[in-house]
Amino acid sequence: MFADFLVRALAAGIGVALVAGPFGTFVVWRRMAYFGxxxxxxxxxxxxxxxxxxxxxxxxxxxxxxxxxxxxxxxxRQQRLPSDTLLGxxxxxxxxxxxxxxxxxxxxxxxxxxxxxxxxxxxxxRDLVMIYGSGIFALVLLLILWRPLLAISLHEDLxxxxxxxxxxxxxxxxxxxxxxxxxxxxxxxxxxxxSLFILPAAAVRRLSRSPEQMAxxxxxxxxxxxxxxxxxxxxxxTPAGPSIVVCATLIFALLQLVPLRR
Amino acid sequence: xGYEKQKPxxxxxxxxxxxxxxxxxxxxHILENVSCAIAPGEIITLxxxxxxxxxxxxxxxxxxxxxxxxQVVRAADLRIGYMPQKLVVDRxxxxxxxxxxxxxxxxxxxxxxxVLDAVGASRLLTARLADLSGGELQRVLLGRALLRRPQxxxxxxxxxxxxxxxxxxxxxxxxxxxxxxxxxVLMVSHDLHLVMIxxxxxxxxxxxxxxxGTPEVVQRDEQFLKLFGPAILPHLxxxxxxxxxxxxxxxxxxxxxxxGQEQDHVR
Numbered sequence: 001m002f003a004d005f006l007v008r009a010l011a012a013g014i015g016v017a018l019v020a021g022p023f024g025t026f027v028v029w030r031r032m033a034y035f036g037x038x039x040x041x042x043x044x045x046x047x048x049x050x051x052x053x054x055x056x057x058x059x060x061x062x063x064x065x066x067x068x069x070x071x072x073x074x075x076x077r078q079q080r081l082p083s084d085t086l087l088g089x090x091x092x093x094x095x096x097x098x099x100x101x102x103x104x105x106x107x108x109x110x111x112x113x114x115x116x117x118x119x120x121x122x123x124x125x126r127d128l129v130m131i132y133g134s135g136i137f138a139l140v141l142l143l144i145l146w147r148p149l150l151a152i153s154l155h156e157d158l159x160x161x162x163x164x165x166x167x168x169x170x171x172x173x174x175x176x177x178x179x180x181x182x183x184x185x186x187x188x189x190x191x192x193x194x195s196l197f198i199l200p201a202a203a204v205r206r207l208s209r210s211p212e213q214m215a216x217x218x219x220x221x222x223x224x225x226x227x228x229x230x231x232x233x234x235x236x237x238t239p240a241g242p243s244i245v246v247c248a249t250l251i252f253a254l255l256q257l258v259p260l261r262r
Numbered sequence: 263x264g265y266e267k268q269k270p271x272x273x274x275x276x277x278x279x280x281x282x283x284x285x286x287x288x289x290x291h292i293l294e295n296v297s298c299a300i301a302p303g304e305i306i307t308l309x310x311x312x313x314x315x316x317x318x319x320x321x322x323x324x325x326x327x328x329x330x331x332x333q334v335v336r337a338a339d340l341r342i343g344y345m346p347q348k349l350v351v352d353r354x355x356x357x358x359x360x361x362x363x364x365x366x367x368x369x370x371x372x373x374x375x376x377v378l379d380a381v382g383a384s385r386l387l388t389a390r391l392a393d394l395s396g397g398e399l400q401r402v403l404l405g406r407a408l409l410r411r412p413q414x415x416x417x418x419x420x421x422x423x424x425x426x427x428x429x430x431x432x433x434x435x436x437x438x439x440x441x442x443x444x445x446x447v448l449m450v451s452h453d454l455h456l457v458m459i460x461x462x463x464x465x466x467x468x469x470x471x472x473x474x475g476t477p478e479v480v481q482r483d484e485q486f487l488k489l490f491g492p493a494i495l496p497h498l499x500x501x502x503x504x505x506x507x508x509x510x511x512x513x514x515x516x517x518x519x520x521x522g523q524e525q526d527h528v529r
Contacts, residue, residue: 031357151365154349154357157326160411161344162366208356 004049005121006234012123012131016187019135021219022142023180024197026173027111028205029153033198034084039181040193042068044098046067046182047115052101055156058130061185065178068094071168073171106139118189118241131183138176142233145169145176150211153208187226188241195245196222203252221251277340277414277446283322283332285315292318293329294470300414305440305447307457310467311489316450317347320418323448338490343407343445347418349399357391364404377405379444381435396423400432408443417449421456432510433459457479478529 027036043061043206046155050060056212064111068090114122142149151159159191184193200221208214228251229244236243276299285293301307308316316339321327322334324344351357363374371387378384383401386394394402400420407415420436436453437460440447452456456478459466466472466486473485480486 016322029352044455068479093528147365150357152366154351154355154362155346156319157324158346159366160326161324161342161416205354206357210356210361216354 005123006230008123008128009120009240010227010230012128013120013187013230014223015128015131015135015201016184017222017226018219019139019180020184021200021222022139022194022215023177024199024201024222025205025211025215025218026153027177027194027197028150028201032177033194034087034091035196036177036181036222038072038094038195039065039068039090039178040089040190042094042098043181043185043190044115045094045101047110048098048101048105051110053104058127058182058186061183062134062179064094065182066175069178070171070173073174077167085203101247114189115185116189116191117239118185118187118192120187120240120244123186127186131186134179134183138180141172141176145172146211189242190241192241192245195248196225199245199248200225200251203248203255207255207258221255222248225251227262236247271393277337278323278448279333279335280323281333281335283319283329283334285318285322285327286330291469293322296316296332296467296471298465300446300448300475303411303440303444304461305437305462306449306465307461307463308448308465308467309452309457310472314468316467317418320416320448321433324416331423331455335422337413340483341410341412343410343412343415345400345403345407345415345417345420347422347450349403351392351394351399353392355392359391359394360384362391362402362407367409369409373409374405377408378402380408382431387505397425397428397432400424401435402438404432404435408439409495410444412445415445415447415449417447419450421451421454426456429456430459433457436460 005259027033027125029075042064046064047057049055049064050057051250053060071098072086072090075081075090081089102112111119132183148159148164148166151162151164152166152169184196188196200218203221206212206215208217225248227245228247230240232238232247233240233243281297283293283296285292296315296319298306303490308319310316318327322329324342325334353357359378360371360374363369363377375384377403378387381401381404383398384403386398386402389398391399391402400423404417404420404455407417415436421432424432433456436447436449439445441458458481461477463474464477464480465474465479466483466489468489472489473480473483475483
C-alpha cells in the first residue's frame with residue numbers, strides 16, 4: 001500500500017532529521033540560527049548557478065554554501081560590521097541574486113516553490129545516496145569536533161588559552177553546517193531549513209541531562225516530526241515540507257508542558 | 263612585536279614579561295607603553311577605572327590579543343590557568359560541573375575532587391553548571407584553572423557577582439592557593455579595599471601605568487589618589503573616578519607605537 005515515492009520520502013526525511021538534530025543543538029547553543037538562515041538562502045544562488053553552468057544542482061548548492069560559509073568566517077573575523085548585519089546582508093543578497101539569476105536564464109521554467117519549501121515527495125534514489133553519504137560524513141566529523149566545540153560554545157577565550165584551535169574548529173563546523181544545509185534543501189526547502197535545526201533541539205533541551213543526550217533526543221524528535229508531517233501531508237493533502245515543520249512545532253509545544261526534572 | 267618563548271637556558275627569572283606594550287584601537291590608545299614582569303609566586307593586582315585597559319592587558323598577556331607594538335616574553339613551557347571575566351551559561355545548557363572541568367583535558371575523578379576541595383566547592387562535582395550561584399561558579403572556574411597545575415593564574419575580576427563576605431573569602435582563598443600551589447597570580451579587580459588582602463604588588467592602570475608598588479605604597483601615591491579621586495581617602499572602598507583628573511600630569515615616556523612618539527596621546 002506504501003508507494004515507492006513515500007518510502008523514499010520517509011527515508012530522506014528521517015536521514016536529514018537524524019543529521020540536523022545534533023547540528024541543531026550547536027546551532028541553538030551557539031546562537032547560530034541566523035547563520036543557518038544565511039547558508040540556506042544562499043542555496044538558491046547555488047541552484048541558479050547549477051542550471052546556468054549545467055552542473056548537478058545539489059553539487060552547485062554545496063559549493064555555494066561552502067563558499068558562503070568560508071566567506072562569512074573571514075568577514076566575521078574582521079569585525080568591521082556587527083555579525084547580524086553581515087549575516088543579513090549576505091543572506092538577502094544571496095537570495096535575491098539567486099532569484100534574479102533564475103529570471104535571467106531563458107527557457108528555464110523551474111518550480112521555485114519546490115526549492116523554497118521543499119519537494120520531499122520527488123526525492124530520487126540518487127538524492128538518497130547523497131543525503132546518507134554526506135550525512136554520515138558530517139556526523140563523523142562532528143563527533144571528532146564534539147569536545148572542542150563544546151569548550152568553544154561555553155567560552156571562546158578560555159578554550160583558546162587552553163589550547164583549542166578555535167579558528168580551525170569553527171571554520172570546520174561552519175563548512176559542515178553548509179554541507180548539511182545543502183542536503184536539507186530537498187526535504188524542507190530553503191526557507192524552512194533553520195526550523196529543522198532549531199525546533200527539535202529547542203524542544204528537547206529541557207529534558208536533557210548531557211549535551212550528548214540532547215543531540216540524540218533532538219535527532220529522534222526530528223525523525224518523529226518527519227514521520228508525523230509526512231503522514232499529515234498524506235492525510236490532509238498539505239505540502240510536505242511545511243507539514244513537517246508544523247509537526248515539529250507541535251512536538252516543541254507539547255514538550256514544554258513536561259515538568260522539569262530537578 | 264609578537265610573542266616569544268624564552269629558551270630554556272635563559273636566566274630571566276620572571277614567568278611572563280610585558281615590554282612596552284601598546285595597543286591601539288580606533289586611533290586611540292587602549293594600552294600605552296605598559297611594561298611589567300611577573301615573578302614566580304607573586305600576586306599582582308591590576309586596578310583602574312572602567313575602560314582603563316585592564317582586561318585588554320590580560321588578553322595581551324594571554325596571547326588572545328596581539329599588541330601593536332611591544333613584546334610579550336613567556337618562560338619556556340609556561341602553564342597558565344585562566345579564569346575569564348564572565349562565563350554566561352545558558353540556563354538549559356545541559357552540562358555538569360565534572361564535564362565542564364574535563365572539557366579540554368583528561369582528569370581523574372579524584373583530581374577533580376581534589377581541586378574542588380581546594381577551592382571550597384567539594385559538593386559541586388555533580389551539580390549542573392547552570393544551577394550554580396555566582397560565588398559557586400567563580401570557585402568552580404578557579405578550580406578548573408588549577409587543574410592545569412599552573413605556574414601562573416590569570417584571573418579577570420575573580421570576585422564579581424559575589425557578596426562582600428564572599429569576596430573576602432575568595433581573596434583569602436587566592437592567597438592560600440598561591441601558597442599551596444606555588445603559582446603566581448595576575449588578577450584584575452574593581453575593588454580597591456578588599457583586594458589589598460592578598461596582593462604583593464598593585465599596578466594602577468589607566469591606559470598607561472599610573473603607579474605601581476605594594477598596596478601600602480600605592481594607596482599613598484599621588485597618582486593613585488588623583489586617579490581615584492579624593493573620595494577614596496576616608497575608607498578606600500568607594501570606587502569613584504574623578505572626571506576632572508587630567509592624565510597629562512601622569513608621568514610617561516614616548517613609545518614606538520603606530521600613534522607615533524611625538525604625538526601627545528594621553529588624555
